[in-house]
Amino acid sequence: MRFESIHEIPKTLRRIGGTQLSIDQIEALLDEADSSELPNGAALAQAKRDFITRHKPVGGHWVATNTGASA
Amino acid sequence: MLTLNLAGGSQADPILAGLGLKLVGAGSSFDIATVNDAFIDAATGAGVTTVKASLTPAATVVTAASTGSYNDTTKSWTMSSTTGLTAGDPIYLSHASITDGIYYLGSVVNGTDYTVEDANGVNPMDGGGVQSSIFYQVAWAWVGAGDAVPINHNSAGDQNFWKFQADDGAVSSIAEDSFWVADSPAGAAFIQIEGGDYSGQTVADNLLTLVILTGWANNGGISHVEMANHSVQTVNNFIWTSGGGTGEVALATAEGGLTASAGDGNKYGQLVFKAKAGSAYDVTADIDVIVDSTGPLLVLTLVAA
Numbered sequence: 001m002r003f004e005s006i007h008e009i010p011k012t013l014r015r016i017g018g019t020q021l022s023i024d025q026i027e028a029l030l031d032e033a034d035s036s037e038l039p040n041g042a043a044l045a046q047a048k049r050d051f052i053t054r055h056k057p058v059g060g061h062w063v064a065t066n067t068g069a070s071a
Numbered sequence: 072m073l074t075l076n077l078a079g080g081s082q083a084d085p086i087l088a089g090l091g092l093k094l095v096g097a098g099s100s101f102d103i104a105t106v107n108d109a110f111i112d113a114a115t116g117a118g119v120t121t122v123k124a125s126l127t128p129a130a131t132v133v134t135a136a137s138t139g140s141y142n143d144t145t146k147s148w149t150m151s152s153t154t155g156l157t158a159g160d161p162i163y164l165s166h167a168s169i170t171d172g173i174y175y176l177g178s179v180v181n182g183t184d185y186t187v188e189d190a191n192g193v194n195p196m197d198g199g200g201v202q203s204s205i206f207y208q209v210a211w212a213w214v215g216a217g218d219a220v221p222i223n224h225n226s227a228g229d230q231n232f233w234k235f236q237a238d239d240g241a242v243s244s245i246a247e248d249s250f251w252v253a254d255s256p257a258g259a260a261f262i263q264i265e266g267g268d269y270s271g272q273t274v275a276d277n278l279l280t281l282v283i284l285t286g287w288a289n290n291g292g293i294s295h296v297e298m299a300n301h302s303v304q305t306v307n308n309f310i311w312t313s314g315g316g317t318g319e320v321a322l323a324t325a326e327g328g329l330t331a332s333a334g335d336g337n338k339y340g341q342l343v344f345k346a347k348a349g350s351a352y353d354v355t356a357d358i359d360v361i362v363d364s365t366g367p368l369l370v371l372t373l374v375a376a
Contacts, residue, residue, distance in 0.1 A: 002204050010165035010206050012100040030137045038240075040151075041135040041208055042104035045239030 002027055016048060019057040073233060073250040075217075075346055078289035082228040085253035087284065087291030087344065088218035091352030096126075096235025096246070097163040097173050097210030101137065104240035106130035106211055111221045112232045115247060120221040126211040128155045139164075139205030141196045147184040148196075150207055156185065161210035168202060169195040173210055211235070216352045217252050228253035253291075255354065260286055262342065262356055264329070273361045277331040278312060283322065283344070293344045293354075296325035301339035301357050308338040309358075319348060335362050 003009055003023055013029075014021060021029070029047045036043035055062040072080040073094075079086040086092070096109055109126055110118035123130050132155035140149045158178050164187070165171040174195060177186035189195055196202060213233075215222070223229040228251045236245040255261045262269035263282040284291045298317035300307045310317055313327030331338040337359060344354040 005167070008167040008204065010099065010101070010171055012165075013206075034136065034138060038104075040104070040133045041098070041102045042133075042240045044100075044135065044137075045102035045104055045241065048102065048239075049241065 002030070016052060016062065017057065019062055020060060021062055025051070025055075025062060073248045074289075075250070075292035076289060076294050078287065078292035079250035079252070082230070082251050082253075084288045085228040085251040085291065086217055086346075087287075087293060087354055088222070088224040088252050088254045089352070089354035090217045090292050090344065090346040091350045092213075092215060092217045092222070092346075093159075093161075094213045094233045095161045095173055095210050096212075096233075096237070097161060098208055098237060099163060099165075099171065100239075101135050101163075101165075101206050101208045102239045103133055103135065103208060103237045105238050106133065107236040107238055107243055107245075108234075109211065109213065109236070110232070110234040111213065111223075112234065113223045113230070115232055115249070118234050118236070118245075122213045122221065125213055125215075127157065127214060128160050128209055128211065130211060132156065132209055135208030137204060137206045139166075139203075139207045141199075141202040141205060143196065143198065143200050143202075145184075146186060146194060146197065147180050148187050148205070149183050150185065151183065153179045153182055153185050156209065159212075159214070161212050162187070163208050163210050164195075165206035166196075166202060166204070168199050218254075222252055224252040224254055226254045226256070255356070256284070256286070260284075262358065264358065264360060269356065269358045269360075271359065271361070273363050274331075275362075276364050277333065277362055279309075279329040279331060279360065281326055281328050283326060283342075290322060291344075292346045293322055295319050295321055295345045295348050295350075297343040297345070297353075299341040299343050299355070301341050301359065302355070303357065304339040304359075307340040308332040309340040319343075319345070331360065331362050335364055337361055 033044040033047040074080050075086045108123045112119045160176045161173050174187050177188040179185050223231050232249045234247040258268045265274050297319040309329045312330045313324050339359045342356050
């Protein structure tokens with residue numbers, strides 16, 4: 001794991017649409033951005049959009065909507 | 072409200088026109104894909120006067136990632152690429168060991184390494200050891216003199232709106248904020264020497280009080296003052312009373328007063344005002360006083376009456 005605490009992650013990246021992300025979800029999102037062929041900030045933005053398509057907010061948390069997505 | 076050394080927040084407390092300004096637009100979510108535009112306008116609302124082509128780094132440079140690192144031995148930071156970046160360019164940084172926010176490139180070391188400093192020239196990670204997983208995205212600045220086009224300024228104080236628009240590849244965001252800029256006032260309201268005007272006043276000794284922009288709560292954003300030769304007389308007859316010399320000093324030191332050269336007569340010089348130590352932008356004012364420390368010669372006598 002890259003991060004031991006949520007406090008190592010910028011506040012602006014701890015939530016999407018007001019719903020909290022877990023550390024694992026953020027790390028997966030950043031890994032996707034890092035491996036993207038898109039340049040720079042566009043990679044993270046696309047990773048967020050991809051995340052939203054694979055998850056839905058439930059009870060204040062993002063939950064995977066299909067198999068294969070990070071919980 | 073945007074301020075320069077605390078000045079600029081209102082018409083009554085403006086920035087002195089001519090001081091150097093660096094207007095920065097940045098993203099704190101590290102996902103800016105495109106800088107759409109940037110404006111400096113006289114009114115709020117839709118952008119009118121674009122300065123996108125003048126941004127540094129260029130609007131096309133959007134470097135960002137979450138994988139930055141810092142080497143406390145070399146004091147260098149590492150990013151994916153420093154292409155298009157130059158010293159002084161802003162960058163938004165986030166890491167648990169620093170305060171998230173806008174910092175500046177102290178230098179570009181090579182194709183991936185750079186140094187960082189805060190607004191006071193301090194490396195925020197100095198002494199903090201090796202660090203990784205630093206979030207970064209370059210930010211963008213308009214840099215220039217506060218009386219240069221398209222900055223709005225006049226004697227009463229004029230409001231300027233700094234607007235920055237960027238998108239993440241799908242959704243665009245725009246932010247705007249304002250600051251006030253005013254021209255130098257006349258006479259002692261600008262520079263007060265011995266409680267009076269800074270030009271043509273007769274004073275009784277060589278130690279002179281100095282107050283700069285006395286009616287402006289934050290001195291127009293001036294932080295440093297230097298002395299130079301009078302632009303017409305090409306001579307400087309003053310030194311700082313506090314510490315001596317004529318070099319650049321902090322505003323508080325400058326307001327410790329002036330010492331005119333020994334002897335009576337005309338004394339000439341120039342004050343150079345800056346918003347930052349070593350700034351390439353300044354506002355200058357020629358000063359001159361007449362020192363007349365000698366009273367009339369009196370004669371006493373006693374004769375028979």
